[in-house]
Amino acid sequence: MGSAGQQRRAVQHSQRLAVAPDGTVYVADWGNHRIQRFSATGAFLGKWGSYGSSNGQFNYPLGVAVAPDGTVYVADWGNHRIQRFSATGTFLGAWGASGSGDGQFNTPGGVAVAPSGTVYVADRGHDRIQVFGTDYPNAWRGEFFPMTGSPDQCCTLKTCPTCSSTARGPGNRRRSSPPTISPAAGCAT
Numbered sequence: 332m333g334s335a336g337q338q339r340r341a342v343q344h345s346q347r348l349a350v351a352p353d354g355t356v357y358v359a360d361w362g363n364h365r366i367q368r369f370s371a372t373g374a375f376l377g378k379w380g381s382y383g384s385s386n387g388q389f390n391y392p393l394g395v396a397v398a399p400d401g402t403v404y405v406a407d408w409g410n411h412r413i414q415r416f417s418a419t420g421t422f423l424g425a426w427g428a429s430g431s432g433d434g435q436f437n438t439p440g441g442v443a444v445a446p447s448g449t450v451y452v453a454d455r456g457h458d459r460i461q462v463f464g465t466d467y468p469n470a471w472r473g474e475f476f477p478m479t480g481s482p483d484q485c486c487t488l489k490t491c492p493t494c495s496s497t498a499r500g501p502g503n504r505r506r507s508s509p510p511t512i513s514p515a516a517g518c519a520t
């Protein structure tokens with residue numbers, strides 16, 4: 332679908348890609364600070380973004396995801412935010428800033444969207460996942476921390492009652508660090 336460089340179709344250090352329900356492929360072109368869009372057969376369809384911190388600009392887009400309705404979400408690593416776009420790249424909104432509070436990030440490394448529209452953000456610098464609803468940006472639903480044990484274990488908001496004290500939602504206190512829980516605690520995924 333491309334080669335190294337800055338021209339159209341060229342990618343520099345592509346990090347992640349996402350496939351839309353219609354088969355369109357979106358590539359987070361990290362080195363060129365942009366998102367590129369291709370057909371399922373590899374035909375170039377467009378690109379958007381440039382280096383910067385204004386709406387629609389990126390400081391190393393690291394993750395990209397597509398919602399069932401075609402909305403594109405981008406984890407804007409260096410600007411510590413998530414940006415939303417139409418399928419063709421029209422800016423729809425953004426949320427987040429550098430920090431450790433609700434809805435703040437420290438180098439978000441990935442983003443995923445569930446069929447319900449719930450958005451999950453991997454907040455790399457804080458070793459946590461933040462969860463958002465569809466009413467942006469006032470949709471923070473909670474967070475959870477990965478476990479410090481085996482990489483195939485996770486302490487989530489829904490699946491591990493033993494770990495419920497490590498997760499928090501609006502109004503609950505945050506733990507300063509994740510616990511270490513053994514597989515015997517019933518938290519293996």
